[in-house]
Amino acid sequence: MHSSTKAIRIQTERTNEMEHSTPLFLTSSFCFDNAEDMRAAFADETDDNIYSRFSNPNVQEFIDRMCALEGAEAGYATASGMSAVFASFMAFLKQGDHLLSCNSIFGSTHTVITKYLPKYGIGYSYVSATASEKEWEAAITPNTKMIYIETPTNPGLDILDLEMIGKLAKKHGIILNVDNCFATPIGQKPVELGADIVVHSATKWLDGQGRVLGGVIVGKKELIQEIYLFCRSTGPALSPFNAWVLSKSLETLDVRMERHASNALFIAEALENHPKISQLKYPFLKTHPQNDIAKRQMKNGGGIVCFEIKGGLDAGKKFLNSLQMLSLTANLGDTRSIASHPASTTHAKLTEAERQAVNITPGLIRISVGLEHRDDILKDIVQALG
Numbered sequence: 001m002h003s004s005t006k007a008i009r010i011q012t013e014r015t016n017e018m019e020h021s022t023p024l025f026l027t028s029s030f031c032f033d034n035a036e037d038m039r040a041a042f043a044d045e046t047d048d049n050i051y052s053r054f055s056n057p058n059v060q061e062f063i064d065r066m067c068a069l070e071g072a073e074a075g076y077a078t079a080s081g082m083s084a085v086f087a088s089f090m091a092f093l094k095q096g097d098h099l100l101s102c103n104s105i106f107g108s109t110h111t112v113i114t115k116y117l118p119k120y121g122i123g124y125s126y127v128s129a130t131a132s133e134k135e136w137e138a139a140i141t142p143n144t145k146m147i148y149i150e151t152p153t154n155p156g157l158d159i160l161d162l163e164m165i166g167k168l169a170k171k172h173g174i175i176l177n178v179d180n181c182f183a184t185p186i187g188q189k190p191v192e193l194g195a196d197i198v199v200h201s202a203t204k205w206l207d208g209q210g211r212v213l214g215g216v217i218v219g220k221k222e223l224i225q226e227i228y229l230f231c232r233s234t235g236p237a238l239s240p241f242n243a244w245v246l247s248k249s250l251e252t253l254d255v256r257m258e259r260h261a262s263n264a265l266f267i268a269e270a271l272e273n274h275p276k277i278s279q280l281k282y283p284f285l286k287t288h289p290q291n292d293i294a295k296r297q298m299k300n301g302g303g304i305v306c307f308e309i310k311g312g313l314d315a316g317k318k319f320l321n322s323l324q325m326l327s328l329t330a331n332l333g334d335t336r337s338i339a340s341h342p343a344s345t346t347h348a349k350l351t352e353a354e355r356q357a358v359n360i361t362p363g364l365i366r367i368s369v370g371l372e373h374r375d376d377i378l379k380d381i382v383q384a385l386g
């Protein structure tokens, strides 16, 4: 079966009620028939559910569907994308280890790497998202334990070469950890290109309707086992209710992403030469600096379009205030289109120099293109630019 079929058909075993759609297993713990069965479960001799911090049928269904979509062996789901990112670090890194990351990454991930990992004696260094193979290799140190990347990056939409970095990681025996939030497994499959583990904020495109927080880590079985052991003791488990919502969402991920991406390409092409815009970025436009890499490793360009509005900070704020339909909200990957202005919001606490280093210019606008009719999305953006 194709992975898109598996994302629909992999399902929790039918109960005696003969339901068609998976019911909600809203339970903190699970029962045993006798002391022997319970002993065996605790001794890891069976994979019976014990307690929902460890496992739960709804959570497992969501994980199994994600593994099918990503082409991964195993997974663990968490309460948010950040708990997935944090667990993917803490399960493997110890005092004296070094984490190598691309410099344009999600804001909270940057905080974890620069503020919290050093508290545990874990060092880090950043390389530019557009660094060459030589620059990447030069940044690897003898104690580099993990390489962490995002592609496309947020909000700059830079594309990193997964295959090139995958080969480097393998050559040096380093774990390659990829945040695949922006592309989703419909857009790209990092495991096929050399990633050892893949993390997601399920809050974004995976839910796709702006309802629940969630996260998931998938990858090689022996690595996921380490993450499972870390999470089982530290407790970032995904709630069964959120898992039930997210698992249902995966049934429509393929069709949703196809439309998000075709709407985004339409918006990008229509706005590319707009007189109020100085630079527009979309991975599947020929003008994107890494268009060749994007075409090679991605099936579509994703649902995010970025552009620089002429007039900087004030023009950016004015643009947001002039929108009539697009939402101003701190999320992305929703059926409803969203506009954001990183310089005055998500990245306002950075210095101008820090923002420059990760290509966040004063007039940068990020559009998460929704599933509304493409003409209505374009119309609102064009009137606000006016």
Ligand SMILES: *Cc1c(COP(=O)(O)O)cnc(C)c1O
Pocket (backbone or CB within 6 Å): 080, 081, 082, 083, 085, 106, 109, 150, 154, 179, 181, 182, 200, 201, 202, 203, 204, 213, 214, 215
């Ligand atoms: C949102 C996001 C996260 C964090 O996910 P939460 O679910 O908000 O905790 C991590 N990485 C990327 C790329 C994101 O966009």
